[in-house]
Amino acid sequence: MLLRLASERATGALLRDRGTLYLVDGQVVHAESPAAPGLDVLLTAGGRLHADGWQEALREAGSYGRVGRYLVERGTVSGGELEICHLGALYDAAFFALSPSRGPSRFRYGVAHWIGPVRPVAAEAVERETLRRRELLARLWAHPGSDTAPVVRTGMVPGTRLAARHRAVLELADGVRTAGDIAHVLGRPAFHTLVDVHRLAAAGLVEPPRRPATPLPPPVFARAETFPDPDVALLRRLRDALEATL
Incomplete structure (x- = not known):
């Protein structure tokens, strides 16, 4: 679907179970995934950008789709630094967003990301890098669910x-x-x-953490049926009636 959208030079957001890819004229301009730290985390973790500076950029330029340009124009980060960090975040999130999934993929035409233009990447390059990374992980240590399981x-x-x-x-x-x-x-x-x-x-x-063994359910034993105590007086009357007819 990604390559088809690229051939159509589509603009919008490709939504999948584990992330979203944003396209402009068929090229990938940004990617997000809950499994991957966003551009804000990568920029602020090293102390290059303070959280307050990031929030200011969102507040002042987010609604205009110019957050990246705002950071560069204010001298908060250099253009080259933003490009490198943005490409790292894009490929990182795309790896998870394009992971195999049984859920549906949807494309919302015309949707743009607030980061704005930084450096677009060809969809073919994103797909190729995603496959390369998946193969690398499998060579290092192949384990089902190892990408999402706690360790x-x-x-x-x-x-x-x-x-x-x-x-x-x-x-x-x-x-x-x-x-x-x-x-x-x-x-x-x-x-x-x-x-x-x-x-x-x-x-x-x-x-991966070992799951505790699931305890077996307690054995089910057949319950003996119980009956109420007989009515002795009634039995005696029945006996007397039978003897009177003999």
Whole structure:
């Protein structure tokens, strides 16, 4: 559907279960997914942009679809810095938005994103990069649902030496957070965090949390039927009546 919209030079929003891609004249100009940190998180995590500055840009330029341009014109970020960060956020969210899904895909014509023009990307390039990333994760550590499941530490192997970025991910693997949750905390792209999780899993340092065994239902025993106590007086009257007829 994405490639068909690109061939039609469509403008609007492609809505899928795990994210949304925004197109202008058939090119992808932005992407969002709940599983991936947004551009605001990536810009503010490193301290380059304060949260107040981001909120100001949204307030002043969001309704005009010029948030990116506003940040550059005010000197909050450079044009090159915004492009690099925006491309990272776009490919990151597109990876999740284009993941296999049973839900319907819908396209809303004419819908624009408030970030405004930064740097469009060909739909073919987005699809190609998404497939490359999916294959990379499968090569590192193939596990059904590993992209969305919480991960938990298995225990540090004595003598294991880890890079600082891997240690940071390992410390947050608590059996509750997913790779996307960890990415939000660290202010990193979710796909990069997934790569770290897959590498740690391949090394035996993290794993999806084991679900507790479902207890078996209690056995059902046949209940013996109970009957009320007989009416002794009635039985005696019946006996006397029968004897009188003999």
